[in-house]
Amino acid sequence: PVGCSVISPIARALNVLVKSPYCADTTVYPYLTKMPPDANSKVGIVKGMVRTFAxxxxxxxxxxxxxxxxxxxxVKASLVEYDDHDMGTWTVKSPSQVDGLIDELVQQRPRVIITAWFTTLGSNFNCALAK
Structure with a gap:
């Protein structure tokens, strides 16, 4: 489980926005955080955030x-114990797919964006949008 020592700084980091056209509107995307590169930590953090932020x-x-x-x-397997949580995964095969896919997903007005290794879209790209 992810303890307060991890969740607290992440919760504070949720108020920081990345300079991205998809994150620029704080009324739609008020929260954003970067996640650590360690895989085990990342699974635990996502699971902890799912639980903490409902x-x-x-x-x-x-x-x-x-x-x-x-x-x-x-991450998806770790959420199986929670009946009310659902995670959908989209695989991006090339940078040219990223913009269209995000445009499609933002139509569902997610309230949280998580990024990992956020450099340029399509380059080490990993983004989660939560409702």
Whole structure:
């Protein structure tokens, strides 16, 4: 489980916005955080945030990369114990797919965006949008 020592700084970090056209509107995307590169920590943090912030549904975009796909599967498996939580995974095969996929998902007006290794869209790209 993720303790307060991890959740508290993450909760504070949720008030920080990345300079991205998808995160610029704070009325739609008021929260954003970056996650650590360690896979085990990342699974625990996502699970902890889902529980702490009472997310009932979220979407995770990952690059078509064995590590990222395994990570997404681990997160999804860790949420099985919660009947009211649902995670959808979208795999991005090329940078050209990213913009269209995000545009499609933002139509569902997610309230939280999580990014990991956020550099440029399509480059080590991993983004979760939670409702």
């Amino acid at each position: 997310w009932t549904r979220f979407f995770w975009l990952v690059q078509e990369d064995p590590f990222m796909l395994e990570l997404a599967a681990s």
